[in-house]
Amino acid sequence: MTDFRQIENNLKKEAKRLLEAGEVAVVLAYGRGYDEKHPMPFAAKAIAHVESLVFNEYCNFNMARYLMRYPWGTKIAIAAKAADSRAIIQLVQEEKVRREDLVIMGIPAYGMKNQKTNEVIDSKTTGGLYNPVIYDILLGEEIHGQKIISPYEVLAEYEAMDKEERWAFWKKEFDKCIRCYACRKACPMCYCDPCFIDQNKPRWADKAPQSPGNMMYHLTRFHHLAGRCIDCGECSRACPVDIPLYLFHKKVAKECEEMFGQAAGMKLEDKPALVDFRVEDSDKILE
Amino acid sequence: MSFEPKILGIACNWCTYTGADLAGTTRLHYPQNLRVVRVMCSSRINPSFIFRAFQLGADGVLVGGCHPGDCHYNTGNLYARRRLAVTKKILEFAGLEPGRFRVEWISASEGNKFAEVVQEFTAQIKELGPQQKLKIEQLQEKA
Numbered sequence: 195m196t197d198f199r200q201i202e203n204n205l206k207k208e209a210k211r212l213l214e215a216g217e218v219a220v221v222l223a224y225g226r227g228y229d230e231k232h233p234m235p236f237a238a239k240a241i242a243h244v245e246s247l248v249f250n251e252y253c254n255f256n257m258a259r260y261l262m263r264y265p266w267g268t269k270i271a272i273a274a275k276a277a278d279s280r281a282i283i284q285l286v287q288e289e290k291v292r293r294e295d296l297v298i299m300g301i302p303a304y305g306m307k308n309q310k311t312n313e314v315i316d317s318k319t320t321g322g323l324y325n326p327v328i329y330d331i332l333l334g335e336e337i338h339g340q341k342i343i344s345p346y347e348v349l350a351e352y353e354a355m356d357k358e359e360r361w362a363f364w365k366k367e368f369d370k371c372i373r374c375y376a377c378r379k380a381c382p383m384c385y386c387d388p389c390f391i392d393q394n395k396p397r398w399a400d401k402a403p404q405s406p407g408n409m410m411y412h413l414t415r416f417h418h419l420a421g422r423c424i425d426c427g428e429c430s431r432a433c434p435v436d437i438p439l440y441l442f443h444k445k446v447a448k449e450c451e452e453m454f455g456q457a458a459g460m461k462l463e464d465k466p467a468l469v470d471f472r473v474e475d476s477d478k479i480l481e
Numbered sequence: 482m483s484f485e486p487k488i489l490g491i492a493c494n495w496c497t498y499t500g501a502d503l504a505g506t507t508r509l510h511y512p513q514n515l516r517v518v519r520v521m522c523s524s525r526i527n528p529s530f531i532f533r534a535f536q537l538g539a540d541g542v543l544v545g546g547c548h549p550g551d552c553h554y555n556t557g558n559l560y561a562r563r564r565l566a567v568t569k570k571i572l573e574f575a576g577l578e579p580g581r582f583r584v585e586w587i588s589a590s591e592g593n594k595f596a597e598v599v600q601e602f603t604a605q606i607k608e609l610g611p612q613q614k615l616k617i618e619q620l621q622e623k624a
Contacts, residue, residue, distance in 0.1 A: 352574075361576025361614055390529065398529050406536050406617040410529070413571055417528045420567040442574065449570040454563065468567065471559035473550070479566040480584045 196303045196334060202249040204333040205273060208299055210244045212271050218297055222260050223273035224253040231309055235260060249273070251307045254315065256426045258282050258382040261291045271297040273333070275306070277426035279326035280459030281382040284424055287459070287466055290385060300329025302337045308431060315427060327460060345425055346448045352441060364442075365405070368412055370435040373403040377439055378415070380432035383422045390414060416442050421450040421467030424459040453479045486540035486606040490517040490599075491526055495553040496588045497545030503592030511596040512603040515543065523547070524557035528568045531582065535572075535615035541581045541606040543598070548586040558586070577614055580605050 209221040225236025225246045233253050237260065238244055257272050258281035264270055274282055282298060285291045302325045308315050324337040352360065375391075378384045390398050391411050398414065400407035425447060429439040451457050454467040454475075492498040498519045504511065520526060523546030531542050544565060552558040565584050573579045585598050 357573075357576045357578065359576075360574070364575050365614075398533065406615070409575075409615060410532055410536060413532050413575060414529050416571055417567060420571075442571075445574045446567065446571060450567065453566055468563055469560075471556065471563055473559065475549075475559065475562055477549070477562070477586075480562065480569065 196251075196305055196337070198250045198303075201301055201303070201334045202247070205249055205299065205301075206244055206247050208331055208333065209238055209247055209271065210241060212297060213238065213241050213244065218269040218271040220264065220268065221247075221271040221273075222257045223247050223271075223299070224249055224255065224257075249301070251305055252309050254306045254308070254428075254431065256281055256380070256382050256428045258285060259380065259428070261285060261296075261382075262385050266292055267295065269295055269297070271299055273299045273301055274326050274329065275301045275303050276323035276326050277424055278382075279328050280323075280424035281426060282459075283328055283462055284383065284422055284459035284466070286462055287464060288422075293462065297331065298326070298329045300326035300332045302326065302332065302334050304337060304340055310431070310436075315431075328462070346444060349441065349444055349448065352445070365409075367437045368408045369405055370437060371403060371408040371412070372435060373401070373408065373411070374434060376432040376434060377429035377437075380428040381419070382426070382428070383419055383424070384415075386418075390418075412439070412442070416446050419443060420446045421454065421456075422458050423447050484607060484611060486514050486603065486611070487538060488515045488541045488543060488603060488606060489534045489539040490515045490543045490545065491523075491530065492517050492519055492545040493523045493547055493553075493558070494519055494521050496547035496551065497585075497595065499589035500545070500587045500591050500595040503589065504595045505592075507592050509592060509596040511599040514603050514606075515599050522552065522554055522557040523561040524554075524564070526561065526565070528564065528571075531568055531572075532615070535577070535581070535612060536617050538612075538616050538620050540609075540612040541583070541602060543602050544582075544584045545587045545595075545598075546584070548588055551588060577612075578609050580609055581612060 205223055212218045221238040223236055224233045226248050227234045231252050233248050235255050256278050258278050286293050304324045306315055324340055399410035423443040427440045450467050456464055456467060492501060501517060534542050546558045546561055549558055569582055572582055583602055587595050
């Protein structure tokens with residue numbers, strides 16, 4: 195198991211050091227919630243706040259979500275697990291944040307758990323990674339020798355389904371949607387203002403939480419995140435009605451990786467797959 | 482009465498639309514099920530257009546653009562190719578029949594190809610039958 199206590203102590207130590215030295219204006223990490231099982235995203239802005247920082251197996255929020263609240267030039271320290279670090283890279287690629295504004299505190303972690311179901315989420319998210327892709331400071335020891343779970347393993351069952359069966363499955367799932375937009379709010383890549391679903395002209399979809407509008411909202415959202423989704427699984431964890439959104443995102447990510455030969459958020463110098471092209475792309479991808 | 486599908490055609494102004502024009506002036510016959518919408522470039526096509534067309538009752542969607550490398554705006558259709566490939570994969574994974582959405586590169590001089598593609602695609606959609614999955618339910622009752 196990852197030594198969560200050690201990471202927590204290191205997190206406090208580093209946060210204190212950075213704030214004291216004035217190197218950063220804010221530390222984005224996890225704070226105490228109403229019990230141990232419910233930590234909260236937390237922005238420490240003063241040394242007095244540092245004591246409230248925590249880290250345990252339920253700290254699975256993607257803190258990259260909160261980076262865009264601060265204007266360019268604000269120095270930010272951010273706690274980032276494997277998937278979170280990919281989100282940061284993706285945001286840097288999209289020029290929403292600048293690398294030089296960030297101090298990335300990498301957290302190698304496995305054995306993270308879902309707050310609601312208590313199950314270990316490593317197989318569902320993290321994209322098969324345990325160590326952050328990019329970091330300035332590492333808060334724990336790098337993890338080696340753990341079983342690497344292929345991020346796309348969970349898809350096999352759904353890919354094998356007949357199309358009618360798959361349609362019935364997704365129809366049932368999307369019919370549950372209450373359109374609270376928690377998935378959009380939790381997603382580090384959903385930053386459009388206004389979101390296409392909030393537009394009135396043109397009105398892309400019905401706003402009532404009913405089948406056709408839900409389908410339109412989710413399919414378009416999957417499309418907008420194609421080649422950008424970094425597989426943190428926050429959307430499905432944030433969902434109050436437990437729609438397995440991560441499955442569809444994974445499928446699209448897999449197809450993008452196969453077609454365009456790059457995974458989202460792995461290299462700072464890449465461009466997001468859909469705002470880039472290669473002359474030698476094959477027409478086969480359209481079949 | 483036999484099933485007459487409604488097919489949305491989205492055609493690029495410089496190649497496919499002109500190709501369709503050529504098919505007309507050379508008096509080629511092709512099915513009248515296609516309703517063509519002209520856009521300035523295939524990369525103008527927002528994927529939501531396609532999802533929305535299916536919701537509003539299209540049985541098939543045919544997108545036409547210039548051949549890769551021939552785009553009037555140099556690179557438009559190269560972006561569109563990637564984007565529409567993703568659209569296709571999404572529709573497929575959601576459970577829609579993959580044959581209902583098709584992208585074809587048709588240049589301004591290929592009136593013949595345009596007629597052929599439309600014939601072929603219409604026949605294919607006729608075989609697949611009416612599209613009921615994404616169609617909005619109120620519309621289904623009226624039909």
